[in-house]
Amino acid sequence: MNAMQEMTEETLDAITKAQSTGILTGTGVYSYDLSDLVSLIPVVTPFRDHVSRKMSPDGNPYAVWRAFMNATNSQPDPAMGFDYAANETVFNEQDFQARYKPTGLAGLVTQDAYDLAKGYGDPYAIATFQVLNQVLIGDDRKLLGGQSFALARPAAPTLTQASSGGTIGAVTAYVGVAARTGSGYYYGSGNSRGNSASTTFGSGTTNKITATVASVRGAVAYDWFYSANGSTWYYYTTTTTNTVTITATISANNALPAASVTPDMSTSWLGTANTVPTINTAADNGSANANDYDGFLASLTGDYNGSGQWVQPGTGTANPSVNASLDGATLTLDGGSVAEIENYLFLALWQAVKCSPTAIMVNAVQAQKIANLVLGSAGATTFLNTDSSGRINVTAGGRVGEIVNAPAGGVTVPIEVHVSVPPGTILARTDRVPFPQANISSVLEYRSLRDTAQFDYGTGRVANTAGGGPRKEFEIRSVGAFLNRAPVAMGSLQNVG
Secondary structure (H helix, E strand, O other): HHHHHHEEEEEEEEEEEEEHHHHHHHHHHOOOOOOOOOOOOOOOHHHHOOOEEOOOOOOOOOOEEEOOOHHHOOOOOOOOOOOOOOOOOOOOOEEEEEEOOEEEEEEEEEHHHHOOOOOOOOOOHHHHHHHHHHHHHHHHHHHHHHHOOOOOOOOEEEEEEEEOOEEEEOOOEEEEEEEEOOOHHHOOOOOOOOOEEEEEEEEOEEEEEEEOOOOOOOOOOOEEEEOOOOOOOOOEEEEOOOOOOOOOOOOOOOOOOOOOOOOOOOOOEEEEEOOOOOOOOOOOOOOOOOOOOHHHHHHHOOOOOOOOEOOOOOOOOOOOOOOOOOOOOOOEEOOOEEHHHHHHHHHHHHHHHHHOOOEEEEHHHHHHHHHHHOOOOOOOOOOOOOOOOOOOEEEOOOOOOOOEEEHHEEEEEEEEEEOOOOOOOOEEEOOOOOOOOOOOOEEEEEEEEEEEEEEEEEOOOOOOOOOOEEEEEEEEEEEEEEEEOOOOOEEEOOOOO
16 A cells, blocks of 8 residues: 555545544634724824815925014114104014925735735725824824924033932943934934033942933933943933933943833834934934924924024024923922913913913823822812712812913913823914914914825835735825914923923
8 A cells, every 4th residue: 555545544534533423613613703903003193183284376395484573672762752753663574484395104015915815804995094094193293393403412411419329339420411302202213412421429339310401492302321431322211301310320221211201202213113212422313304394393492594494493593482491390389370381381472472372282291290280289179970869979080171371361271182292391382373464374384285195106016025016005195394473472391390
């Protein structure tokens, strides 16, 4: 009997055995319970939804507008004697430019993916929907944090020693720091030119260092580094305020902070996934992104040059918006209101331009802290609701939805949670300016040469490459610029603990 005959006999014996012993659960005669494909990607884009989108009627590398700047404090005395002509009014006209830039993401589907998904789903439709979701998220982040110019180099950090609370011995420790933009926070596109300082411990084994650096206007996060010699640097951590505590020396890079500490921060660095930040003390390390248009934060923190383009703070005409830093301090309660919002945003804006912001924009972290601060005070009012049976039904928790702008005469200002505002930053946004003949229909605007559109490419192939095809590719993209026509009526509060 040859091998083929033996295999046939064994197969027949197995079939006979199965037929004689019945069908049990282990036999495998059952269907495949495959549920629908689910998507677990949150798409929350409140700022993109809020900013008006308008098509430009003309093609140009820049969106251009002209503005009369506030020159009230430069005006001559209006009083004059009889028979004297009045003094001439001072005018200050400034042109502004916002560069158009393309943004978008691409997707592809192979023919084999089509074939294997037959009867279950449409891979091309699924890919298109998922790419569109990421485009919307990207739009929200770029509209808020996109920045084409470099952040200023931080000053050398101030290092304060403590003899307890850490594990640092009698060593000389070097601490480096570099700042990130909103785009750098969410996409790991780089940080500013770094700076450093050192301190020497004469004794002890439980030392620690508190490092603080002067606020960098426009920065939403700071990358911190440690070195034993001032030349070989290791990543220590990232904070959303301009201070950090160093409790141990390190000889290798630390991991990125937990997501609860820096929510939604990118886990990529300079295009490489799962890589920690680096420091460059000789030049900008990617905080300037030439492919970005300048978003909301950039329009509040950058200076403007003679052409009206946003440039690094300190290198042009000072941005007229208000800006302050808490340097890691937390918000406090005063008279039932949040003192820092009232003093650094409401009062400062009223004194500058006599108007109130339309909304206060915060991350969920600050929204929760404001709620805890206000509702945890002795003066907070708690309402006990009764249910249909007359019993007391207590609902725990609450939120602070509005805040009274006392300097503006008691205007109530909504507090909005924005996922693309990093923790530690609070923004005052003004949607309507009450200036006579302001001629502003949309204070904030995404002005497009081409708004969001899908481009389908022909079927292609790339030989000897996984996913090389046959495949169908597409991308969803837009070309536009972000316009902020009244930064003077807005403000930012940085480094909020």
